[in-house]
Amino acid sequence: MTGRREELLIDRALSGLTEDERRELAERIDDASFDIAASALELSTMNELEPMPESLRAKIERDARAFFDRPGARVVRVGPDPTKPVPWIVAAACFALAVAGWAVAARRPAPSADLAPPAASIVVAATPSAAPCPTASPAEPIDRVAAAPDVVRRAWSATKDEAARGASGEVVWSDAEQRGYMRIRGLAKNDAARVQYQLWIFDMDRDDRYPVDGGVFDVAGEDVVVPIDAKVHVGRATLFAITVEKPGGVVVSKRERIVLAAKI
Amino acid sequence: MHDDLLTRVARGDRAAVNECIARYGALVWSLARRWSPTATDAEDAVQEVFLELWRSAAKYDPSVSSEAAFIAMIARRRLIDRRRARGRRVETEPIEDSAAAAPLDGGGPTAETCAEAAFAARAVAQLRPEEQRVLLLATCHGMSHEEIASSTGMPLGTVKTHVRRALMRVRAALAGEAEVAS
Secondary structure (H helix, E strand, C coil), X not given: CCCXXXXXXXXXXXXXXXXXXXXHHHCCCCCCHHHHHHHHHHHHCCCCCCCCCHHHHHHHHHHHHHHHHCCCCCCXXXXXXXXXCCCHHHHHHHHHHHHCCCCCCCCCCCCCCCCCCCCCCCXXXXXXXXXXXXXXXXXXXXXXXXXXXXXXXXXXXECCCHHHCCCEEEEEEECCCCEEEEEEECCCCCCXXXXXXXXXXXXXXXXXXXXXXXXEECCCCCEEXXXXXXXXXXXXXXXXXEEEECCCCCCCCCCCCEEEEEEC | CHHXXXXXXXXXXXXXXXXXXXXXXXXHHHHHHHHCCCHHHHHHHHHHHHHHHHHHXXXXXXXXXXXXXXXXHHHHHHHHHHHHHHCCCCCCCCHHHHHHXXXXXXXXXXXXXXXXXXXXXXXXXXXXXXXXXXXXHHHHCCCCHHHHHHHHCCCHHHHHHHHHHHHHHHHHHHHHHHHHHC
């Protein structure tokens, strides 16, 4: 004889539950084994799978992008072994020098068919301490950042990477709020199925080899505002940098494609 | 690595998301077509299923089931809820036809992508004919106990007993196979 809990689990697997039954089950320990058994049984009776219509597949992919791009959605870290150190400190130093106005020669970025062809070297033009770019009326979370007492705004410095040709904008960040946003203009649109942009936040309290992942994002328009989603606490941000990475981003960047940087 | 996919989806890996759609789109669509009265309804259902999958991916445990079985479970739950909301059972082919087509010997294309399907089919093949009948009516045709009783002539209490006992045996068979495999 089945107990009441098993009765509810079986009924859920086969025919679903009423609201009262759902509440009753919620008070008991859940167990998906009956659901899995019913699913396995149904799968065993399906002789042939029908391919999903292409138009529906496109809808599902669009829904997925919207779901994972929504504010607060987590972004991925996948990629090479994070235990292998990457000399970020070298790259960070280059950025620091660059944004202070010195040209820095770096190795030739790998060619990419996913964005405009990269430049032969990364040379950053002199970047005066620019006045903040004018911003449109921001959304509520952005309002809170902008109103934070420790908010910092810095203009992006573009590298010679082709994707950054003509790019500008600003990064706004508050250590106290642990929030920020980026306004980016003119950065090359990316094919998210091939490459995505990833933000890195250098933290005074952390090893420069391992900057904080600030999130992966896409550029679909001429002027975009992207919230910053720091994966861990940032003690004191010192530098922001955007790289080009494979879809989903990476745990540790190889710095092969650096497009924008801003020193705090 | 198959069982790594949903874990990556849960972390928001865009490539994994696209791969999941490519790999399991046909499975979800086929289930939706089976449970939905129209193709349009099936399309709406598929959209809902995948959204629920993105929300639930973090709950996937490879020690409990394969990805295909987990995704089929997510799909069935959503499809069953939609069916309940519609207030009627899914129109399907007669049980005799589907029963004849059911690979109760453990074969079938889906068995290749989901080991549990093969185990479940073998378990069902060992049930008494009346238990097989009511279980398939309940599981694959979405019939309520009352509808099964009405269409088969069995007393309602007998239908409930058969269905529950049969599903418990399928579950036990899967658990046993899992133990053997481990």
